[in-house]
Each structure stands twice: as structure tokens, then as C-alpha cells.
Amino acid sequence: MNEINQVRKPPVATTGIIGWFRINLFFNWTNSLITLFVIYCLYQFIPWILDWTIFSADFKYNYLGEQITNQEMCSRNLDPENGGACWAVIYVRFYQFIYGFYPKVEVWRVNVAYVMLAVALLPLLYTQLPYRKYFLYFTYIFPVIAYFLLNGGLGFTEVSTNKWGGLLVTLVLGCTGIALAFPIGIMLALGRRSKLPVISMMCTLFIEFIRGVPLITLLFFGMVMLPLFLPEGIDMDGLVRVLVAVTLFQSAYMAEVIRGGLQAIPPGQYEAAKSLGMSYWRMNLLIVLPQAIRISIPPIVNTSIGLFKDTTLVIIVGILDLLGIGRGTLADTNWLGLSYEIYFFVSLVFFIFTFGMSRYSLYLEKKLKTGINMGAD
Amino acid sequence: MSEESIISLKNVNKWFGDFHVLQDVNLEVKKKERIVVCGPSGSGKSTMIRCINRLEEHQEGSIVVDGIELTGNLKNIDNVRKEVGMVFQQFNLFPHLSVKENITLAPIWVKKMPKAEAEELAMRQLEIVKIPEQANKYPGQLSGGQQQRVAIARSLAMNPNIMLFDEPTSALDPEMIKEVLDVMVDLANGGMTMIVVTHEMGFAKTVADRMVFMDEGKIVEEASPDKFFNNPDSDRTKLFLSQILHQ
Ligand SMILES: Nc1ncnc2c1ncn2[C@@H]1O[C@H](COP(=O)(O)OP(=O)(O)OP(=O)(O)O)[C@@H](O)[C@H]1O
Numbered sequence: 138m139n140e141i142n143q144v145r146k147p148p149v150a151t152t153g154i155i156g157w158f159r160i161n162l163f164f165n166w167t168n169s170l171i172t173l174f175v176i177y178c179l180y181q182f183i184p185w186i187l188d189w190t191i192f193s194a195d196f197k198y199n200y201l202g203e204q205i206t207n208q209e210m211c212s213r214n215l216d217p218e219n220g221g222a223c224w225a226v227i228y229v230r231f232y233q234f235i236y237g238f239y240p241k242v243e244v245w246r247v248n249v250a251y252v253m254l255a256v257a258l259l260p261l262l263y264t265q266l267p268y269r270k271y272f273l274y275f276t277y278i279f280p281v282i283a284y285f286l287l288n289g290g291l292g293f294t295e296v297s298t299n300k301w302g303g304l305l306v307t308l309v310l311g312c313t314g315i316a317l318a319f320p321i322g323i324m325l326a327l328g329r330r331s332k333l334p335v336i337s338m339m340c341t342l343f344i345e346f347i348r349g350v351p352l353i354t355l356l357f358f359g360m361v362m363l364p365l366f367l368p369e370g371i372d373m374d375g376l377v378r379v380l381v382a383v384t385l386f387q388s389a390y391m392a393e394v395i396r397g398g399l400q401a402i403p404p405g406q407y408e409a410a411k412s413l414g415m416s417y418w419r420m421n422l423l424i425v426l427p428q429a430i431r432i433s434i435p436p437i438v439n440t441s442i443g444l445f446k447d448t449t450l451v452i453i454v455g456i457l458d459l460l461g462i463g464r465g466t467l468a469d470t471n472w473l474g475l476s477y478e479i480y481f482f483v484s485l486v487f488f489i490f491t492f493g494m495s496r497y498s499l500y501l502e503k504k505l506k507t508g509i510n511m512g513a514d
Numbered sequence: 515m516s517e518e519s520i521i522s523l524k525n526v527n528k529w530f531g532d533f534h535v536l537q538d539v540n541l542e543v544k545k546k547e548r549i550v551v552c553g554p555s556g557s558g559k560s561t562m563i564r565c566i567n568r569l570e571e572h573q574e575g576s577i578v579v580d581g582i583e584l585t586g587n588l589k590n591i592d593n594v595r596k597e598v599g600m601v602f603q604q605f606n607l608f609p610h611l612s613v614k615e616n617i618t619l620a621p622i623w624v625k626k627m628p629k630a631e632a633e634e635l636a637m638r639q640l641e642i643v644k645i646p647e648q649a650n651k652y653p654g655q656l657s658g659g660q661q662q663r664v665a666i667a668r669s670l671a672m673n674p675n676i677m678l679f680d681e682p683t684s685a686l687d688p689e690m691i692k693e694v695l696d697v698m699v700d701l702a703n704g705g706m707t708m709i710v711v712t713h714e715m716g717f718a719k720t721v722a723d724r725m726v727f728m729d730e731g732k733i734v735e736e737a738s739p740d741k742f743f744n745n746p747d748s749d750r751t752k753l754f755l756s757q758i759l760h761q
């Protein structure tokens with residue numbers, strides 16, 4: 138009896154660190170070869186990149202101890218053997234990267250808006266937040282506050298949008314595009330599945346048209362054609378035109394993603410909702426959409442990340458987002474030739490935001506999976 | 515008034531494409547009557563009762579529920595659905611909501627009941643179906659029998675005059691069938707008007723006031739349980755009964 142009841146342990150070599158290494162890195166000879174090759178590459182690359190970006194890099198002063206004001210003073214230009222990255226360009230142009238050409242006296246308004254954006258995102262990111270309801274109210278009115286803060290009005294001096302630039306424009310385009318496209322996309326998805334042929338046809342046409350056209354074309358369309366549709370005398374702001382184009386583009390993609398989620402909802406859910414006397418809108422708002430959106434979180438975040446990066450295309454119509462400012466700096470004779478530094482920095486900023494979104498989606502998925510067991514049928 | 519039908523189907527016809535699924539169906543149900551519908555698979559039982567709360571649309575004939583005729587009029591449909599509760603074979607609970615929320619949702623949003631009152635009501639309904647301790651779980655955490663009882667409680671919370679059951683125990687393991695049937699028997703004894711599609715003949719014998727046998731879209735036989743089980747008129751009914759009772 139005792140022998141049978143003894144707990145049998147798994148073979149030593151498959152557990153612990155050694156086991157992990159053996160199974161995952163040195164399972165057979167091809168596997169081992171690849172592992173060794175990757176280790177060799179990392180060994181070559183990591184010290185070099187650390188040296189270039191940090192240890193040998195200039196941040197504000199070059200190796201002679203002078204404050205850098207143009208590219209000729211960078212260590213790597215003074216002594217090619219000696220220098221790493223020349224981050225001084227970011228340091229000197231930091232204001233433009235973050236605010237564009239926003240007037241210095243008014244820049245506190247942008248800073249307040251940045252902080253408010255973070256506060257507005259809080260209740261969306263942490264559902265456990267105390268007083269979440271009140272934070273959510275703030276989230277809803279934040280766009281209005283942000284509009285007056287950034288643009289002017291209500292006693293604030295007007296700052297025309299052609300002075301906006303850098304991260305400010307990237308965030309305004311990305312956040313507005315994503316936030317507006319979500320409800321519009323939901324309406325389009327519901328419309329496309331509607332039993333009323335006119336509505337369904339219109340939504341389908343809209344989605345297919347927008348999806349079939351490159352974003353650049355839409356941006357040109359917004360810039361050139363949109364004003365033609367407006368009544369005479371009404372002049373539409375350049376940034377707003379671009380925003381319209383970006384929002385339309387994102388709405389079409391969002392609609393298809395959400396439609397995918399809607400298709401996964403079993404017909405029994407609709408029947409149960411109807412048999413309880415729910416109207417079309419109640420049924421969709423309370424029963425169908427919450428489930429459909431939950432299913433679609435990964436693709437929703439995926440298209441949102443896509444849009445956030447695609448906002449860089451506005452450079453084509455002359456709006457200077459983060460990348461636009463970077464390219465403008467490169468064209469400045471003072472900073473010619475520092476493309477590594479500038480593109481590295483711009484990439485890093487984009488990566489921080491998109492990586493954040495991606496982690497957020499993972500967190501949501503995990504939470505919804507563990508909190509609620511949707512495996513009813 | 516009590517003699518009048520609460521549900522009345524007159525010459526109801528329905529087609530799925532070219533397929534004539536309901537053929538001249540006539541059925542009168544009085545208040546507090548319990549009807550059990552049976553028949554072979556594909557005979558149109560589900561389609562018939564789903565026409566009564568307009569989950570399916572009939573194309574000819576008339577269906578009147580509690581004095582309201584079912585036509586394209588959306589207001590009428592809403593009103594009928596408030597009168598009629600339905601329980602499905604697959605339970606169809608809302609998986610993203612807790613048991614309590616499943617039950618309070620419609621009272622709060624359709625009947626505009628205050629939340630506290632709706633929650634009290636939900637707990638009362640859960641007592642009736644004997645699972646008050648499950649109130650805060652999610653449907654995916656319950657057994658099939660428990661889920662079906664929640665579905666019954668959810669329907670009852672809307673205080674319907676009529677309950678439709680479409681094979682409520684067919685998706686259940688044998689040991690859970692009884693707990694659901696017990697709840698339905700209680701409901702029947704409480705005077706609910708019920709139409710039940712089921713092949714649980716034991717249940718039919720104890721509860722039914724009238725048996726309805728369907729085949730190929732028609733009502734072939736309508737009789738008291740006593741006559742139906744012992745001395746049916748139609749040969750098709752005899753064949754069906756011999757199959758179902760001897761399996
Ligand atoms: N939406 C639909 N479209 C086309 N045909 C359908 C549809 N729903 C049901 N049918 C057909 O109508 C017939 C009757 O279906 P119904 O579900 O009413 O049968 P039933 O008597 O409930 O059978 P079961 O005992 O298998 O549930 C079947 O042949 C079925 O294939």
C-alpha cells in the first residue's frame with residue numbers, strides 16, 4: 138500500500154532551471170545550434186548598443202565639456218573614433234518634439250491637458266479605482282475641456298492649430314481618432330447587420346469604400362475635397378480636416394472588428410433578450426455589445442495601435458507630428474546627419490505608447506477571462 | 515371571461531422558403547391550462563410556440579395572445595412579450611452577467627423597477643427555483659440543471675401570465691432533469707398557463723390538462739392525457755408513443 142501511495146516525482150532533468158534550459162534551449166542539436174547562434178549575436182549586439190546609446194553618448198556636453206549647440210560639436214563628429222549617439226539634438230529641440238510651435242507663454246495649457254489626459258485614462262485603465270464613477274464623468278467631459286485648453290476660447294487666448302506639433306499632434310490625432318471611431322464603428326457594425334436593407338447597404342458601402350482606399354488618399358481628400366462640401370464662408374481648420382479623415386478611416390476598421398465579435402454571439406442570446414421584452418437598442422446595449430466587444434478586445438487594440446502609428450502620415454499634408462518635427466530637425470543645417478538619434482528617439486516614443494496599449498489589452502483579456510467564466514456554451 | 519382563450523391560433527401557416535413548416539394550425543389555450551406538445555423531430559413544435567411570442571413570424575392565419583393580435587405592429591409584439599415568458603433548451607443565460615444580474619436586468623430596464631426592489635424580487639425568484647445560494651455566481655459556474663432553473667427564475671421575474679417551455683430538459687444530464695421538472699410542477703400547481711414542448715411523458719401525465727401531438731407541421735391529435743396515452747385516435751400517435759415509451 139505504502140509504495141502505491143508514495144508521491145512520484147517527475148524526473149529531475151525536466152524540472153527547475155536546468156530542466157527548463159534543456160527542454161527549451163538544448164532539446165536537440167539544431168535547437169542547441171540556434172541557441173548558441175542567438176547568444177553569440179546578443180553578445181555582439183548588446184554591448185555595442187549600450188555603448189552607443191549610453192556610455193559613449195553625448196547628452197548635453199561633448200567630450201571636451203562644451204555645451205553642444207550644433208552637430209559639428211558632437212563628439213562623434215569631432216572624433217569619429219570616440220563618440221556615441223549625440224542626444225543633444227533631442228535635448229535642444231525637446232520643446233518642439235513635445236509641443237511643436239505652441240507659444241511658450243501658453244504652454245502650461247498643454248501640460249495641464251497632458252496631465253488631465255492621464256487622469257481621464259485612469260478609470261478606463263483601472264476598473265478597481267476608488268470613486269471610479271466620478272473619474273468617468275471627468276473622462277466624458279475631458280474632450281471639451283481639452284478643446285478649450287488647447288485651442289483657446291472661454292478666456293484663453295486662441296492658439297491656432299498650425300502652431301501645434303510634435304507629440305501634441307500625435308496624441309490629439311491618435312486619441313481623438315480612437316475615441317470617436319469606437320462609437321461610430323459600433324453604429325456601423327450594427328447598421329451593416331441591420332435587417333433594414335437601406336441602412337445595411339449604406340453602412341456596407343461606407344465601410345467598403347473607406348477600407349478600400351489608402352489612408353493617404355483620405356488625408357488628401359480631407360485636405361482638398363472636404364472644404365468643397367462645406368457651405369461657403371465656413372472655413373475648416375486643417376487639423377480638423379485631417380481628424381475627420383483619420384476618424385472615418387479608423388471607424389471603418391473598428392466596424393469590421395466589432396462585426397466579427399457580433400457574429401460570435403449565439404442567436405439564443407438575442408432570442409432570450411427579445412423574449413424578456415427588450416427593445417432592439419436595449420438588447421444590443423445590455424446583452425450583445427458587452428459580449429461582442431469583450432471578444433474583440435485583441436483586434437480592437439490591434440487596429441488602435443495601427444492607427445496611432447499611421448497618424449505619422451499627416452506629414453504628407455503638411456502637419457508636423459512627432460515624426461514631422463523629427464524630419465524638420467534633420468533638415469536644419471545645425472543638425473544635419475543626426476538621423477540615427479532622431480529616428481531612434483521618435484521610434485522609442487511611439488514604442489512606449491504602443492507597447493503600453495498592447496500590455497493593457499493583455500491585462501484586460503486576463504482579467505475578463507479569470508473574472509468571468511464565459512464558457513456557458 | 516374565464517372560458518375565453520388566452521392564446522388562440524387560427525389557421526396558422528408558415529413557410530421556411532418553400533418548406534411548409536406549419537400547416538393550418540389551430541390551437542386554443544384557456545387561462546391556467548397546461549398544454550404539453552410532443553411529436554417527432556422536425557414536426558414544427560418549436561416553430562409553433564416561437565410564433566406565440568413572435569420569435570418567428572407566421573405568414574397566414576391569426577395568433578391572438580391575451581386579446582392582443584400578433585401582426586407587424588411592434589407595440590403589440592412588445593406587449594405580448596411582456597405577457598409571455600419563455601424557457602429554451604439551451605438555457606440562453608447571459609454569460610457576462612451574474613445570476614442575480616441575469617434576473618434583475620429585464621425588470622430594471624424593461625419595467626423600470628428600482629434596483630433594490632428588483633434585487634429583492636430576484637432573490638424571491640431564486641428561492642422559488644431553490645438556488646438562492648448561487649445568486650452571485652456566473653452562469654458558466656453552474657450545472658446545467660441550475661442554469662435552467664435560473665432561466666426559469668429570469669422569466670418569472672417579469673411576472674408573465676403565460677410560460678412557454680421548449681424542451682427545457684433535453685440538454686440536461688438525467689440526474690438534473692428532475693430538479694427542473696420539480697420546479698415546473700410547482701409552477702403548474704401555482705396556476706400558471708403553460709405550453710410545454712417535452713418528451714418527458716411522466717411529467718406530461720402528472721401535469722398536462724391536454725396533450726397536443728404534432729407531425730409534419732400539423733396538429734394530428736389533441737386529447738386529454740388519459741385518452742392520449744391509453745386510446746389515441748390516430749395511428750401516427752400510436753406509432754410515436756410506442757417508439758417513445760419503449761426506447
Ligand atoms: N430558420 C429556419 N430556416 C429554415 N428551416 C427551418 C428553420 N427553423 C426550423 N426549420 C425547419 O423547420 C422544421 C421544423 O422545425 P422545428 O424546430 O419547429 O421542429 P421541432 O418539432 O421543434 O423539432 P425538434 O424536436 O428537433 O426540436 C425542421 O424541418 C427544421 O429543419
Ligand SMILES: [Mg+2]
Nearest residue numbers: 559560561681
Ligand atoms: Mg424544437
